Amino acid sequence: GENVEQHPSTLSVQEGDSAVIKCTYSDSASNYFPWYKQELGKRPQLIIDIRSNVGEKKDQRIAVTLNKTAKHFSLHITETQPEDSAVYFCAASWAQGGYNKLIFGAGTRLAVHP
Amino acid sequence: IAGITQAPTSQILAAGRRMTLRCTQDMRHNAMYWYRQDLGLGLRLIHYSNTAGTTGKGEVPDGYSVSRANTDDFPLTLASAVPSQTSVYFCASSEDRGDTQYFGPGTRLTVL
Numbered sequence: 686g687e688n689v690e691q692h693p694s695t696l697s698v699q700e701g702d703s704a705v706i707k708c709t710y711s712d713s714a715s716n717y718f719p720w721y722k723q724e725l726g727k728r729p730q731l732i733i734d735i736r737s738n739v740g741e742k743k744d745q746r747i748a749v750t751l752n753k754t755a756k757h758f759s760l761h762i763t764e765t766q767p768e769d770s771a772v773y774f775c776a777a778s779w780a781q782g783g784y785n786k787l788i789f790g791a792g793t794r795l796a797v798h799p
Numbered sequence: 800i801a802g803i804t805q806a807p808t809s810q811i812l813a814a815g816r817r818m819t820l821r822c823t824q825d826m827r828h829n830a831m832y833w834y835r836q837d838l839g840l841g842l843r844l845i846h847y848s849n850t851a852g853t854t855g856k857g858e859v860p861d862g863y864s865v866s867r868a869n870t871d872d873f874p875l876t877l878a879s880a881v882p883s884q885t886s887v888y889f890c891a892s893s894e895d896r897g898d899t900q901y902f903g904p905g906t907r908l909t910v911l
Contacts, residue, residue: 691841719899728889728902729842774841778897786832786857787900789841 691790708775717778803903822890831873
């Protein structure tokens with residue numbers, strides 16, 4: 686079945702550095718790739734998403750790149766700040782029957798140190 | 800506008816008891832979902848509903864049931880709770896299937 690692998694599981698950076706989280710997916714038919722940020726004890730919040738008809742999308746300090754040939758996509762956070770510390774989840778859509786469901790990666794715990 | 804709400808916030812439950820987790824959204828979204836979140840396993844889909852009156856099974860449906868009598872509400876029922884159902888449960892909704900999903904605040908359930 687569909688699988689999404691996410692790396693690394695933990696990431697520690699200094700404030701101001703960049704952070705990169707990578708995900709690979711198995712279903713070549715996947716066409717929607719959102720990224721969620723989850724702070725401790727809170728709900729997952731969508732931070733950026735990309736659809737398969739584009740290769741890159743940027744929103745201020747956050748960008749996502751998609752390589753459909755290689756079936757991987759990445760989250761890039763530049764100029765990291767302590768408030769970026771959280772768990773980040775990638776996901777890929779998977780069509781099954783009449784439903785497009787999301788398969789989530791296991792998450793990356795990002796720590797930004799002042 | 801509240802978005803998506805869930806109740807209760809947390810619950811401790813004895814094994815074998817029946818429990819219903821409530822989820823309500825006021826965005827008139829057609830699709831709704833229930834996930835469980837366990838450490839190291841990310842979010843796993845339990846059940847979903849594409850529109851009022853229809854439901855479907857996700858990745859881990861055993862031991863859970865749902866109903867979708869109207870657009871706003873999507874309750875999740877554990878008929879006879881077991882300790883392995885200890886988890887954080889998130890409800891989510893999207894305008895239509897395949898669209899961006901928005902999550903509720905979650906319910907932390909402990910089954911003893």
